[in-house]
Amino acid sequence: MRKLYYNGTILTMENELPVVDALVICDGKIEFVGTYEDVNNRGDISEEINLKGNTMLPAFIDAHSHFSAVANSFLxxxxxxxxxxxxxxxxxxxxxxxxxxxxxxxxxxxxxxxxxxxxxxxxxxxxxxxxxxxxxxxxxxxxxxxxxxxxxxxxxxxxxxxxxxxxxxxxxxxxxxxxxxxxxxxxxxxxRKVPMPDMSVLMDAYCKAQQLYASYGITTIQEGFAVKEMIPFYQYLLEHNRLTLDVVAYMDMKDDKHFFDYFPNCIKQYCNGFKLGGYKIFLDGSPQGRTAWVRVPYEYENDDDDYCGYGTMTDEKVVDAIKLAGDKGLQILAHCNGDAAIQQYLHAIKKVTRDMDIQSIRPVIIHAQLIGIDQLDLVKQLELIPSFFIGHVFHWGDIHVLNLGIDRAAHISPAGSALEKDITFTFHQDAPVIEPNMLETIWCAVNRITKSGKKLGENEGIDVLDALKAVTINAAYQYFEEDIKGSIKVGKNGDFVILDKNPLTVDKMEISNILVLETIKEGKTIFVR
Structure with missing residues (x-):
């Protein structure tokens, strides 16, 4: 079945052919990208879809969230x-x-x-x-x-x-x-010891969670910390074909054997929409909760003027975790908000590079809120991927100014500095911490405005196209899926989002008001407004 989309602005995220006005998909894959006049074998088109001047992009990719927690939030x-x-x-x-x-x-x-x-x-x-x-x-x-x-x-x-x-x-x-x-x-x-809800109730919540993601134009999502207590729920989801989105899970290292035993066909490959992508470790906490581990003490801490938050793993255990990921050939994601936690991660990775090809597992720095500008060169050298929680600028920027001072707060999620050093980075929302609203995230990355209306680190702002790439082609690269997702190119999956306005041409302050009209996964509509 060949399906034609035309009469709209199609942003491909491909440098060689960035904008087209027509594409054809066949059996869920992109078959043609170009102009309407050049569509081949138009007589074989089974369905023509008029975009009516709207804008189509590759579907958004969630670089980090917690799918089960989003489901539970409905309960x-x-x-x-x-x-x-x-x-x-x-x-x-x-x-x-x-x-x-x-x-x-x-x-x-x-x-x-x-x-x-x-x-x-x-x-x-x-x-x-x-x-x-x-x-x-x-x-x-x-x-x-x-x-x-x-x-x-x-x-x-x-x-x-x-x-x-x-x-x-x-x-x-x-x-x-x-x-x-x-x-x-x-x-x-x-x-983790709090009992899970009844299976039937939870399955309904998982369905609602998938619809929430899809309503924001997302077709690939993450289970950001998969623990063994979730196994029965994923067994049910897979056995009953309840996943409409692709889910990539990152396991608690203590539980990996359980996941390998129950999901042997899902290791680094999708089975009924589920893939075991690797491991997740936590090296500190949150900056707004003042548990992120920082090199310079927090401000306004009356009880302890030297308080810097704290780490959650020893240096030895961090090294062991990275080695295990390397031995298994699996990716590792490290939650690091503070620059001290990031320094611990960088040192550990540098140490293990003597014995392993660290780039082969594409390690990710999750959040990277307070990464130091002085740390970016080593990030580039080691080819690590920072995944910035850029929405912090708006949601907690004013709090960060109080906790960290204006100089440090102005450089949270330094996407501008990372871009200057040609570092591949992604954006995420850490849902359910905030809604998986990709267009709000792009707005935050471009404008860097706090809830009180203040500009925070204007020099760390980036242009709209680079922000879009952070949630499409770059996110696909983070998942080792750049050959099948993240851009509109012949041979890739037919995963798209249709917007009512073009993010590249609207007023930058209006980006967050753009509506997702439709979300398409492998040629099938999974959300329509």
Missing amino acids: QVSLNESTSFHEISSRIRNFIDAHDVKPGEWINAKGYDHNLLIEKRHPDRFFLDTCCPENPLVLQHASGHVGVFNSTGLSVLGVTVQTTVPYGGFIEIKDGELTGYMEENAFLEYL
Whole structure:
């Protein structure tokens, strides 16, 4: 079946033929790219689709997010944009009433940001106990790196003041009592022990999550930290052909044998839309949560003027992780927000390059928020791929100015400097931290404006085309899929997004207002507005 698209602006992301006005796909693959007049064998076209002056691009590619967490967000209390403890309490109580939550059932609430609360601090278990005394409850911070359990939740999980704190984590105790607040490895360890929802309910949430991604023009997504508890859900998704998007999973190293055993046909290749892409490690936390590991202390830290955040893995374990990835021939993604964490990663990679071809596994620096300009030369030399969480400029830029000072904050996600050094980089949203809104991300990269309307590091801004490449052809390269995705070229997959305006010609401040009209995967429409 040959399908023709014409009468629109088609941006290919290919340097040799950047703009065309027609393309033909056949059986999900691109067969022709060029002008309408040059379409061959037009009589064999089974369907002609008039773009009506709209703009078509290769579909967007999610360089880093957490698919299962996005699905779970449909089953959680949303605390996004909450401004006070009172509002948090109201949302939790309303959720209990609306969903008829029974006593003893877990409640998961996500998205609060202490920086936005009038109390300017994290809630504690004593406050949470007033919200739902009969249910175990966990609150996840917007960053996903810290959170709070109520007393019932702590009791169910067996956490006491005598509990051993895992390396790279923190369990807060004040006046000899647990506050319920935890950070990093401690929080993530106990969050994993919270029971998963019922299978049928969760499968519906996975479907909604895929529709959310597709509504933003995305056809390839990531499971950014795959743990063994997810295996039954992926088994169901694959057995029942429930994946409409391509999913690339990066495993917790402790769980890789489980994934290899259950998904032997998915290692570095797709099977029913699922691929095991490699490993994920965490080397620090989040800058807005002040747990990112930085070389220069945070500002405005009254309790400890030398506080720099902290690392979550020893140097030896980082080296071992990279070696394991190399031995398996699998990619490694390292969560590094702070420049100290990035330095640890760079040193570890440089060390192992003596014994392995590190470029063959294309290591990625996830987030790279506070990467130092002085570190970019080594990033280029080692051919590492920074994946910038560029949306931080808008969503937390003002907070970063307070936490880091204007000079450091102005260089968060330094895409401009990376581009000058010809470093291949990608952009992501770390969904569900923020919505997987690619056009907002492009807007952030181009304009670098904070929520308060201030320009933050204008010299780190980039042009629209380079921003588009960061979420198309560059992201395909990150996944080793540049031969089949990321641009509109003969032989590649027919994965497209249709927009109501051309990002290259609209006012740069209007980019985030562009609408996704349709998302197409391998020739089939999976979203239409």
